[in-house]
Amino acid sequence: MRNALDNPFSPGSDIVPEVWAGRTQQLNDWRDVLRPRRMAGLPERGRTILGEPGLGKSSLVRRIADDARARGDWVTPQLRIPSGADPLKLVASAVLDLADQAGLAARREKRIRELLARVESVEASGFALTLRDREGPEPYRVLADILVEVGRTARHQNRVALIHIDEVQNITNENVLSQLLIALGDAIGHEDDVELPGGLVAKRTLPLAVYLTGLPDFEDRAGAHKGATFARRFQTTTLTGIDDEDLNAALRQFVFDGWEVPTEEGGTARVRMEQNAADTVVDLCRGEPFLFQLAGEKAWYAGSGETITLEQVRAGWRGAESEAGAHVERIVSRLPQRERDFLQAMADLPAERRRFSIIAAEAGFAKATDAGPTAQRLDTIRRIIKRGSKYSFQHRAVEAYMTTDWPSID
């Protein structure tokens, strides 16, 4: 009864996993703050959600987008920025899609038709348009204008238009990044006058919601170079692992009721998980959503009966060890050398000796103060470590990988 077709775990990227854990704060932020405020025409910043690979940034915003769609909102198709691509083209294309959903193409006003034509040239030429077409408005202006139109239509229909741009760290060209942030920022910040009863006029923002997701490195670029403008328009959250409590809660449905699967006879059956099997999945994955899905999937395949046992979780994990290790290795190996050295020095020291000056010396920094920025980045930007009088790890899988035999279970 357990097979590839009914396995609910999904250690692959870019889908909303069926077995969902935590992230309540971010989901509530969308439902209770961002969406209602934008619907009401109140100012509210866009959201930037950053985090090391595999922490569930894309999944989170996909889930938010699903929620939006279910409420009748307009949502851009997936907008992943491949490295080296011109994001202005991609965003123009996505915004044209929104404009389509909003029915702008059917509108007769000359202004709208001209605007759409200009967005189409941004879609075709992207940033190159800035250099070539010195007569026309800059691409960012065009994108902001079309978003405003989409927003106005959305407001008339009581909907929100949601734009999600993923892998934003891949936007390496400063000018392109700044055009994009200004376009989105201007649209979010745009206010229309509304006439109130009694002839009063008030200002109202448009129901536009923007989510940017990507690796923490984006914060350096956007934060440092775009300074105040970026911070005024976007609120940044950096994800950390998922709490064990939330992971446990996600597996509760297996432990108590069983997970419903179809049977060959056309009925349904339930797959359960022993409590200690669930506890072990939670323990093994160290708060990493990717590893949570991986452990779950491997346990599912480690047997075919109606109960997932502790032994099956362990057997499954043995088959996943190298993949789990490779996952964490990828996180560590993409860090700049200094950060890796700092982490390694920290890992090599016993927990009680992890003080800043000792780590800095062990990591080979000439003066302890030279290690300051590195430590700060690992803490506030990446959230891999936590500084204090004693330093500790915040990323539990990185800690386990660097300080113990984990992911080995034997």
Ligand SMILES: Nc1ncnc2c1ncn2[C@@H]1O[C@H](COP(=O)(O)OP(=O)(O)O)[C@@H](O)[C@H]1O
């Ligand atoms: N809240 C969650 N609960 C359970 N699994 C999750 C959750 N968020 C993400 N995942 C799983 O973690 C893996 C990585 O998610 P993804 O969104 O691709 O990460 P990122 O975009 O941060 O690299 C995927 O397999 C996904 O199914």
Ligand SMILES: [Mg+2]
């Ligand atoms: Mg992703």
